[in-house]
Amino acid sequence: MAFSQNAGFGSLVSDRTEPFEFHSDRLIFNQEENLAELFDGVKIIQGKTVLSAEYVKTIYSKANKLEKVFAERNVELKSDHDIARADTAIYSLTDNSISLTGNAQLLQGSNNIMADQILINTETGLTQLLGSVKTIIAPSTN
Amino acid sequence: MPALKVSYSNTVFYLKLILVFLGFFALVMIFLSAKKLDPSTEIPFAKEINFATLDDGLTKPLYSSMTNSGDELRISADQVISTEEKDTALIKAAILRIFSDNGSDVFLSSDTALLNKGKKFLIFSKNVILKTDDKMKITAPEILTAIDQTLIKAEGPVKGLFGKSKIEAGQLDIFRENTSSNLVISFTKGVKMVYNPS
Numbered sequence: 001m002a003f004s005q006n007a008g009f010g011s012l013v014s015d016r017t018e019p020f021e022f023h024s025d026r027l028i029f030n031q032e033e034n035l036a037e038l039f040d041g042v043k044i045i046q047g048k049t050v051l052s053a054e055y056v057k058t059i060y061s062k063a064n065k066l067e068k069v070f071a072e073r074n075v076e077l078k079s080d081h082d083i084a085r086a087d088t089a090i091y092s093l094t095d096n097s098i099s100l101t102g103n104a105q106l107l108q109g110s111n112n113i114m115a116d117q118i119l120i121n122t123e124t125g126l127t128q129l130l131g132s133v134k135t136i137i138a139p140s141t142n
Numbered sequence: 143m144p145a146l147k148v149s150y151s152n153t154v155f156y157l158k159l160i161l162v163f164l165g166f167f168a169l170v171m172i173f174l175s176a177k178k179l180d181p182s183t184e185i186p187f188a189k190e191i192n193f194a195t196l197d198d199g200l201t202k203p204l205y206s207s208m209t210n211s212g213d214e215l216r217i218s219a220d221q222v223i224s225t226e227e228k229d230t231a232l233i234k235a236a237i238l239r240i241f242s243d244n245g246s247d248v249f250l251s252s253d254t255a256l257l258n259k260g261k262k263f264l265i266f267s268k269n270v271i272l273k274t275d276d277k278m279k280i281t282a283p284e285i286l287t288a289i290d291q292t293l294i295k296a297e298g299p300v301k302g303l304f305g306k307s308k309i310e311a312g313q314l315d316i317f318r319e320n321t322s323s324n325l326v327i328s329f330t331k332g333v334k335m336v337y338n339p340s
Contacts, residue, residue, distance in 0.1 A: 017339065017340060019336055019337060019338040019339070019340075020336065020337040020338075020339070021334065021335075021336050022333070022334070022335040022336070022337070023333065023334055024333050025330065025331075025332075025333065026328065026329070026330045026333065027309070027311070027328070027329040027330075027333045027335060028326060028327065028328045028329075029278065029304070029327035029328075029329075030324055030326075030327075031246070031274060031275050031277050031278065031324075031325070031327065032244070032246065032324045032325070033324070036335070038333070038335075060305065063305070064277065064304060064305025064306065064307075065305065065306070066306070066307075066337050066339065093339065
């Protein structure tokens with residue numbers, strides 16, 4: 001089962017060209033494998049979009065270009081008023097996508113959608129909810 | 143007379159035997175009483191310099207040793223001169239290089255450095271630049287490095303540059319967990335890394 005929406009995810013599309021700002025308590029570089037690991041209270045800020053997690057691994061190309069960001073444990077992606085939560089997230093800069101899996105949950109306004117996977121295209125804003133999708137729509141008070 | 147001849151031969155024979163055992167015993171005692179030295183923990187740089195005689199300075203010294211992680215450590219400088227503190231020497235234009243078997247390389251340079259012979263460390267200060275494998279460039283007001291192990295430490299503000307990433311942190315630690323592990327470059331205390339994709 002799949003559910004798609006083109007409304008976008010917050011300001012993610014306009015934020016994608018902004019610099020990434022990583023904050024954490026500890027950062028370990030492994031230059032032999034061209035990767036960095038960030039631990040404890042990690043926050044990645046890109047424009048108005050914030051990805052937070054307990055553990056983040058960043059993978060670089062041979063030319064030291066950031067290619068992928070893996071996030072684990074208490075993952076939350078927040079952009080403007082939209083929030084996505086999951087166990088893990090993979091932000092691929094080469095594929096222009098963010099994939100959230102494991103207890104994935106999308107909160108947009110009063111809507112609460114749960115799915116096996118939330119796949120966001122950072123170029124177009126297309127947000128896809130894949131696998132078993134469950135939607136809870138809050139009734140209007142008017 | 144023949145009986146005396148036999149007795150003389152026996153005496154000489156037993157004396158020779160005793161001499162052989164004494165010689166063997168002496169050799170064993172020499173080896174047992176010898177001071178045990180671990181070549182990996184000896185520091186030629188600190189051992190060979192008598193700081194008290196460095197009033198006029200030692201020019202262009204070049205030393206190398208092995209750390210306990212198996213890395214080769216080379217220190218070169220323009221000049222080494224004594225200080226008022228015992229066991230401490232001032233090094234001008236210090237350069238330290240660490241070479242490892244797996245090809246990783248650390249280059250550390252500064253205008254001045256203090257070598258503490260007793261505590262086996264060097265403190266680099268003034269224009270301190272650290273480069274790792276030509277990938278990362280790190281600067282800090284002071285960087286401390288051990289000379290008997292692969293260990294580099296700096297307290298903030300530490301600034302790093304890696305490709306398009308700029309790093310700021312309060313502390314830097316570079317070490318090897320064991321002889322076969324990769325070099326760990328750890329930033330702690332309020333880490334901020336900015337990556338500019340454009």
